[in-house]
Amino acid sequence: MRKTCFFVGIVAGLIVISVLAMQGCNDGGAKSGGPGSTGLAGGGFVFKEKLSEYGFFVNKLSDLQPAPGVLPYELVTPLFTDYAVKDRFIVLPAGQTIRYTAQGVLDFPDSTILVKNFAYRNPSNQKILIETRLLVKDPQDKRWEVMDYLWKEDQSDAIRHITGARIPITLLDDRGDRISTIYQVPNTNDCKRCHINNDVLTPIGPKARNLNFVRARAETGPGRGGVNREDTGFNQLVIWAKQGRLSGLPAIGQVERLPGWKDSLHFSVGQRARAYLDVNCAHCHTRGGDAYNTGLFLEYQQTDPEHIGILKAPVSAGGGAGGLNYDIIPGDATHSILAYRMNSTEPGTAMPELARTVIHQEAVALIRNWIDQLPRKRPLKKLQQKEQ
Amino acid sequence: MNTFEYSAEKSSGAVYERISAFRISICVPLIAICSVFFAGCHTGTGDGGNKEPGYKTTIAFHPGEEAKIVEAFLSVKDSTCFLLEEGLYKFDNLSIAQVSHIRIKGEGYDKTVLDFSMQTQGGEGIRITNVNGFEIGGLTIRDSKGDLLKISKCRDVIIAGLHAVWKTADSTSGGYAIYPVMCRNVLIDSCYAEGSSDAGIYVGQTDSAIVRNCRAAKNVAGCEIENTSHAKVYGNEFYDNTAGFLIFDLPALSKRGGFVKAFDNYFHDNNTRNFAKSGSFGTSWGVGNASPGSGMIILAASNLDIYQNRIVNNNSCSITIASGLSVDDKALEKIGENYFPIPRNISIHDNTLQMGGAFPAAAYEHHIGKILVGIEQKLNAQDPGRKNKRIPEIMYDGVSTNLLNHGTAANPDSICIRQTGGNVFVNADFLNVANPKKWHPTTEWKAFDCQ
Structure with missing residues (x-):
């Protein structure tokens, strides 16, 4: 019965069908989170299709050189993800500051974007980017939203991707040994799974206690290798406070340290x-x-x-x-x-x-x-x- | 059993009627409708004839569209019904999170089949979290690595006419087939669960749940109600499991259970080996404690009403009432707002209790089974007048709140039994079971008899 119907449909007007079908797809796309959809009715933050469109980075995108105002950060104890090499950034809206909180995640202003890049080292010890995850604090409803961008094989850009992916890779672990695995790019619900607490989506990493240390790659200071890890002047939080990016930071000795x-x-x-x-x-x-x-x-x-x-x-x-x-x-x-x-x-x-x-x-x-x-x-x- | 088959048929029949209507309407030669339908987008927002009443959006899929289904689930909006047409679908996993009023509907458990044998990551085949108003049914889900269907932190959940099965019933199967946890208002109706290495139908840390007209076979436990309050379990058939039905409370969880009623059920022939995964230490927690041959087990749960059930041919014990101390010698230290290890206010009445002539072979290889065998032997050795009768139908471990307050009352915890027959009850004196000289199980039950 369905086959007959299908047949009739095709014979009766292939063009009409395809036009309508495309129309149908577009409707479906918009309703089911296509480009431009952020899960918000009437405005709010809109995720872009390509990572390059945001302008987070200058020069070659895959070098991840932060644009002015984009803050790189590290965590003293990071989450393990298959020996992935991670680059993290905070994108603050112009003129806004992060407010210090002693417990939990720092208080980020509306429209903050947290950017986390995942890469692995291949057997030739090259850094290969796999995915970039964004967390955005939507100014309209003050809720955080997630989106994932999957890097193209040629490393030229990363494309918005919600369904997750399984990517076969051979990586070098921390001892330089080769491991072959199928890397799992999370889908949007996977993201929520870890980031939701009591039905509210929230960042996990950037808590004061996990940021409270001297980065090996501090962007200011004496440069690589020359950082005195005991000198709190090079502490990530202290630097941000000096730069006016972080307000309310108590004396660093009073800040809990993970x-x-x-x-x-x-x-x-x-x-x-x-x-x-x-x-x-x-x-x-x-x-x-x-x-x-x-x-x-x-x-x-x-x-x-x-x-x-x-x-x-x-x-x-x-x-x-x-x-x-x-x-x-x-x-x-x-x-x-x-x-x-x-x-x-x-x-x-x-x-x-x-x-x-x-x-x-x-x-x-x-x-x-x-x-x-x-x-x-x-x-x-x-x-x-x-x-x- | 026929009753249950009938109700399952009936529910899939109802689904089928709607599907037929849907077919007729789509074959009205309206090209637009056909094209939208066959283009695979199936927005169905009202003009396609496949709209599910009560839902803003209805999206229909057929086998081969798995990638689209995954994406549609991930980007679902409030008030959406997914129609999965007849056929076999293969998934790694599926999930829906943080929306309201969602339905997943197949064309019947024998028509729409979702296979999760290619699952590579995560704990379950289908995962539903933080959804208010969720309904699933009219399909079979099967063969995930972890649990089959986990519904977590949801409100107003209906699972009806769902079959959840593993083709191989052994320790490689996932834990739970149907697994609502930390939910409110759950109805599980006319479902079937098979092959779980833990409980086939498991309701955990939930308030207000109904399990009715379901069947569960070849699981370690047919059905388990755990730390769940205000549950009603009726009209079910649990058979060919290690243990038919469990009501457990465990320590350190988000809520306490209790106020559970189980009636008009049929728990029979639960005599299979306990295949919960065991390692070098053996398995001494949770469902691993269920002895083969157990009709029903109450563990550390209180305020229960168990009546008018047929509990037949479960050949180690029809009903076991055990305290947390029987499985955890630190249980008293774990007493808190959400945990009390000693069962209180247990009413067992008007059930049909019958056991076969001998323990199942698997009971002799199980740590609790061995104790049950030992109780039978001890009773018959103590009293030749028993003439080698079977262990009594109801085994109470005898651990009471006397232990906490040094009391001496014969039945301080209101264990109330109204059953006929000459071999109804044994107080098994579990506290002394490891000390043969002091151990004295007794069939004296006047204090527990609420006739």
Whole structure:
């Protein structure tokens, strides 16, 4: 019946059909988030089709040289994404400043755009850009919006992309070893999954405590290699305050500081492990986050041993728990679900569930080390920061 | 069983009627309508005849349009109905987030099939989050790596006429087939779940849920109500699982369960091996604790009413009432606003309880199964007058609030049982089970008998 109908339709007027069909597609496109749609009725921020249209960068786009007013930044403990090399920028509206907040993400003015580029090092040690993610604070409804841009193979530009992608790559890890994997570009719902808390979309990385350090690539100061990491004059937050980009910053010594997960010179294994878990897990594993239902809460400030996972039985892990009994067994990383799931790439087992297709060997080693040195006795007493 | 088949047929029949009407109208030789339909855009905003009543936008798809479906789901606006026509669709995963009034509708569970065997990332095949007003049904979803359908933080959810299955029922299957969690107002009606390595139908941390006219087979647990309050479970058939039906409360979660009614259900022949994934330590939490041969298990949950069910041929125990201490010796330390490990206010009455002649073989290989076997042996050794009867139909672990306040009342927690028969109840004295000299399970149940 349908075939007949189809046949009649074609015979009766191919041109009419295609015109109408295209019309139909355009309607569908506008309704379903085509170019120009931001999910807002009547105005608001409009995502552009190509990354180059924003003018974030000068000269060759793929060199990611920030235009004047575009602030590069780094995080002391970053999220792991398949050994990706990340370049991060804040684009502030002219004349506006970021307001300091002691807890949570800094208070960005309306129309702020956070730009995060993901690249990998190929076996020839070239940096290959894969995707650029934007977070925009819409001036109309004060809500953050997400969009992803997928880089063309020739690295000439990146194109707006909402459905996610799977890209086979061979990358060099931090030890220079080759790993072949299928990199997962998130779709827009994947983005929301990590960025939503209590139904509100929010940035994750740029919290004062995670920005509170001296960048290796500080854009002002003595230049590469010459930075004194102990000199707070080169601290990212201090520099922004001096430049008038950040208001309300207290004396830098009073600003909370998240440990660098690799910085064994200044921080204990426990502090580094908890910082890593905070950045890589706590956007979901927190009240109101995507993993609220698990009762496993991995924020750096969490002190309840049950919520941290100490002798906590899993809730909905199913086979993902590998038949193990507890998230963390103090002194026994081998039988702790937390370490087991970080050491897997199997869907349903691997944690984090998104944005990781290879194992972060160095982090697994750190977490195992931390669990193995947790005291076996009185594990249900509150964990004190000094004990970590 | 026929009743359930009938209701499933009925619901897909209703869908089918609408589809037929839709076919007739599209074959009116209006070129515009045909072209819009066949161009694959299917905006269907009112003039195509395929508009779903009550939805602003209706979008129809057919197999082969998977990429378009993925994109349409990602960019969906409020008040949209997706019609998935008959056929086999293959997806890595699908998701919808932060919108209102969404429906996903197939042409019937035996017609529209969504296959997720190519899932490469994430925890589930279909993921619905923060949606107010969500309905899905009239289709089969199958073979994801993780859970099949997770609906998280949604309000007013209807899952009807949905089949969620793994073709292989073993530890490689995902945890839950149908998995609403942290939702409000959930109806699961005339669904079927098979092959889950945890619970086929699982309602977690939800307030107000109904599970009715569903079937679940070949899962570790047929259905589980966990930390969920104000749930009604009726008219269901759970069979050929390790355990038929569970009501659990676990510690450290967002809310407490309780106030659950289960009635007019048929839990039978749940005697299969527990295939929840186990490792070197064994599995001593959650559904791994369900002994093969369990009709129904209550764990650390309170305020329950269990009546007029047929619980038949579950050959290790018809109904188990257990405290959190039976699986976690730290359970008392975890008492809080959202967790109380000792079951209170449990009413069990007017059920048909029958067990077969012997434990299923798989019970002898399971850590809780072994305890149940031990209870039967101990009772018969203590009292030759029992003449080697089976373990009683209802096993209570005997852990009461006396433990907390050093009380001595025989039944301080209002465990109220009104059942006929000569082998109804055992207080299994779990606290002493590891100490053979002190261990004394007893069938004395006057204090629990609410006749």
